[in-house]
Amino acid sequence: MSHKNPIIAVTGSSGAGTSTTTNAFKHIFRTLGIDAAFVEGDCFHRFSRPEMDLAVRKAREEGRHISYFGPEANDFAALESFFASYAETGTGRIRHYLHTFDEAVPYNQLPGTFTPWQELRANTDLLFYEGLHGGAVTEQQNVAQHVDLLIGMVPIVNLEWIQKIIRDTSERGHSREAVQASIVRSMEDYFNHITPQFSRTHINFQRVPTVDTSNPFSAKDIPSLDESFVVIRFRGIKHVDFPYYLKMIDGSFMSRVNTLVVPGGKMGLAMELILTPLIEALMQKRRNSQFLY
Ligand SMILES: Nc1ncnc2c1ncn2[C@@H]1O[C@H](COP(=O)(O)OP(=O)(O)OP(=O)(O)O)[C@@H](O)[C@H]1O
Numbered sequence: 678m679s680h681k682n683p684i685i686a687v688t689g690s691s692g693a694g695t696s697t698t699t700n701a702f703k704h705i706f707r708t709l710g711i712d713a714a715f716v717e718g719d720c721f722h723r724f725s726r727p728e729m730d731l732a733v734r735k736a737r738e739e740g741r742h743i744s745y746f747g748p749e750a751n752d753f754a755a756l757e758s759f760f761a762s763y764a765e766t767g768t769g770r771i772r773h774y775l776h777t778f779d780e781a782v783p784y785n786q787l788p789g790t791f792t793p794w795q796e797l798r799a800n801t802d803l804l805f806y807e808g809l810h811g812g813a814v815t816e817q818q819n820v821a822q823h824v825d826l827l828i829g830m831v832p833i834v835n836l837e838w839i840q841k842i843i844r845d846t847s848e849r850g851h852s853r854e855a856v857q858a859s860i861v862r863s864m865e866d867y868f869n870h871i872t873p874q875f876s877r878t879h880i881n882f883q884r885v886p887t888v889d890t891s892n893p894f895s896a897k898d899i900p901s902l903d904e905s906f907v908v909i910r911f912r913g914i915k916h917v918d919f920p921y922y923l924k925m926i927d928g929s930f931m932s933r934v935n936t937l938v939v940p941g942g943k944m945g946l947a948m949e950l951i952l953t954p955l956i957e958a959l960m961q962k963r964r965n966s967q968f969l970y
């Protein structure tokens with residue numbers, strides 16, 4: 678953790694909605710006049726799409742599975758040292774993984790490839806990471822230790838699968854069978870490297886649909902925000918102003934002493950009300966630390 682160069686990470690599985698919720702953060706940064714550097718976790722994948730296809734086939738022949746959730750397909754050491762570098766110096770190197778033709782065409786590249794590594798812009802106020810492993814910890818690496826504010830984005834698993842299947846088939850050119858196979862293949866890494874992160878987060882936002890999602894593999898559309906509640910769980914944050922949130926967010930209630938539930942349509946408002954003061958506090962610590970150095 679660094680008061681000088683704070684890091685905010687939104688962590689979640691593929692299709693959880695980390696990219697979608699980045700917009701809420703962008704809005705808060707704009708309101709507070711914060712110049713944030715953005716990094717997508719996918720840039721720390723080890724393989725391009727053709728290389729990953731090959732690695733998956735090879736692992737299968739050896740009777741193993743590899744998936745985007747685990748350390749074989751992602752360079753946790755590079756992610757950890759990137760966070761350490763940003764925390765220490767406010768700099769580091771990033772690249773982009775280009776998922777779709779729309780993303781790839783401006784770079785004159787193919788989908789499923791990486792852009793070249795490039796230096797982050799200098800003099801940003803904070804780093805905002807969005808991806809799979811912002812709270813990862815293994816025997817060798819500890820990514821989570823560098824993060825000042827760690828947010829989990831966690832739909833219940835049926836909804837997560839619906840979001841992934843519909844997004845990957847409609848936007849990323851994968852077949853339904855291929856997405857289902859990748860969900861199955863990822864399960865062990867999901868248990869070992871994705872879910873444990875949500876016990877290290879400061880806040881989890883868990884979307885729970887109020888429509889039937891019992892067969893996610895036959896779903897035709899993603900339940901909307903108005904067809905959901907969001908369960909918001911706080912950990913290790915002092916002085917959470919629950920009475921204020923309950924007053925400001927129509928239809929909200931508390932289900933446990935550390936858990937607020939809001940109607941799905943109020944998720945954006947809830948994120949702004951909850952996260953704005955926490956981000957302001959990070960900025961205040963940054964200003965204080967600048968006097969010390
Ligand atoms: N709150 C939401 N309400 C409705 N749809 C949502 C919501 N959050 C995400 N989605 C939809 O779910 C799909 C996956 O979301 P998104 O692309 O943000 O996931 P992600 O976590 O960034 O995935 P990846 O890490 O694979 O890029 C998208 O189609 C998105 O529109």
Ligand SMILES: O=C(CO)[C@H](O)[C@H](O)COP(=O)(O)O
Nearest residue numbers: 691719726745776789809849
């Ligand atoms: O979302 C993912 C991980 O977060 C993708 O599965 C990963 O980035 C690979 O992408 P693609 O399947 O488009 O090659």
